[in-house]
Amino acid sequence: MDNIFSKEEDVISKAEKLISLKQFKSIEDEANYVKLLNEYKDLLKQMIKMVKISDITQLELKTISDNLEMISQIDVLTGLYNRRYFNEAYDREWKSAIRLKTPISLVMIDVDYFKKYNDTYGHLKGDECLAAIAKEIKQSSRRPRNVVSRFGGEEFLMILPETDIDSTVFIAKALLKAVENLNIVHESSPIAKRVTLSIGIASIIPNENINMDIFLKMADDALYEAKNDGRNCFKVYS
Amino acid sequence: MENLIIEKTKSTPEINFNADTGLLQIKGESFPENVVKFYTPVIDWIKDYISSGTKEITFEFEIIYFNSSTSKVFMTIFDLLDEEVGNGKSIKVKWLCDRENETAIECGEEFKEDINLLTFEIETF
Numbered sequence: 001m002d003n004i005f006s007k008e009e010d011v012i013s014k015a016e017k018l019i020s021l022k023q024f025k026s027i028e029d030e031a032n033y034v035k036l037l038n039e040y041k042d043l044l045k046q047m048i049k050m051v052k053i054s055d056i057t058q059l060e061l062k063t064i065s066d067n068l069e070m071i072s073q074i075d076v077l078t079g080l081y082n083r084r085y086f087n088e089a090y091d092r093e094w095k096s097a098i099r100l101k102t103p104i105s106l107v108m109i110d111v112d113y114f115k116k117y118n119d120t121y122g123h124l125k126g127d128e129c130l131a132a133i134a135k136e137i138k139q140s141s142r143r144p145r146n147v148v149s150r151f152g153g154e155e156f157l158m159i160l161p162e163t164d165i166d167s168t169v170f171i172a173k174a175l176l177k178a179v180e181n182l183n184i185v186h187e188s189s190p191i192a193k194r195v196t197l198s199i200g201i202a203s204i205i206p207n208e209n210i211n212m213d214i215f216l217k218m219a220d221d222a223l224y225e226a227k228n229d230g231r232n233c234f235k236v237y238s
Numbered sequence: 239m240e241n242l243i244i245e246k247t248k249s250t251p252e253i254n255f256n257a258d259t260g261l262l263q264i265k266g267e268s269f270p271e272n273v274v275k276f277y278t279p280v281i282d283w284i285k286d287y288i289s290s291g292t293k294e295i296t297f298e299f300e301i302i303y304f305n306s307s308t309s310k311v312f313m314t315i316f317d318l319l320d321e322e323v324g325n326g327k328s329i330k331v332k333w334l335c336d337r338e339n340e341t342a343i344e345c346g347e348e349f350k351e352d353i354n355l356l357t358f359e360i361e362t363f
Binding site for chain 2: 003004005007045046049050051052053054056057060
């Protein structure tokens, strides 16, 4: 066996040999050709089967690969995108906003006094609380293109492409209201007896001269301001 | 005749051909860089073994993953065995796979479909 297709090559060379002999009118030639044809039919059948089996295994590998990709992008607790995916998506959307000269907004969200919540009710309850809030954040985002991610412990970050400041403020207000309606009891919170959020917003039409890390810092600064201003509110970077 | 034993590697299966009992086993994963280099001695051994006038052969395939070139080699082996059954030899192939491994079962069924005389059993465990 020189290579896996040596039999196919053998059939071809036999056929070429018959052609070079220039004897096409005898019954033997016919028999030879029928034999060759049948041999080749068998090999072709084998080849078709090989491709079919290949397709079966490739499909399995593709499914596994897709699942792994999904797992690598998702935060297990909340089902939101993880920070790793956020970084990829932010880079993509930032570049797209520069190219198309469209606005892009960031919404940075922090759960107020979450450490106290964990200390009071335990980590299991803490996880439940984060999952419930994550669900509200996801719902508040509305558009499928928006990227909703868990940025760290109790911190969430939304990318809103092609969204200006007014629409972003609307989303932030709705989110504060939604979490108020959740009414998750938080006895040790100094500002309300239920779980609340602080939100920082930054909005921009970017260009090449603006650094995307600085824009992220703007959202972070706005969040810091919201926390300094008594929490349970949103602030826009200005 | 001597047994043929090849240790498995990351990309090639374990070969355990016992000339005394007639039990030939191929076990593991098969995606060799050079499929011809790996399987030529295997096929040569099978041909020699059959021509040595042996009576009964049970050929077990327990393959978790294999590439396209390997599937072609397997079909070459099945054709060879099929032909020998036509010549009066007693040969049986067992395609062994985990009952959870639907892909392996499906691949076994595909191989079986093209076999004429050779006994080809798919066994799950």
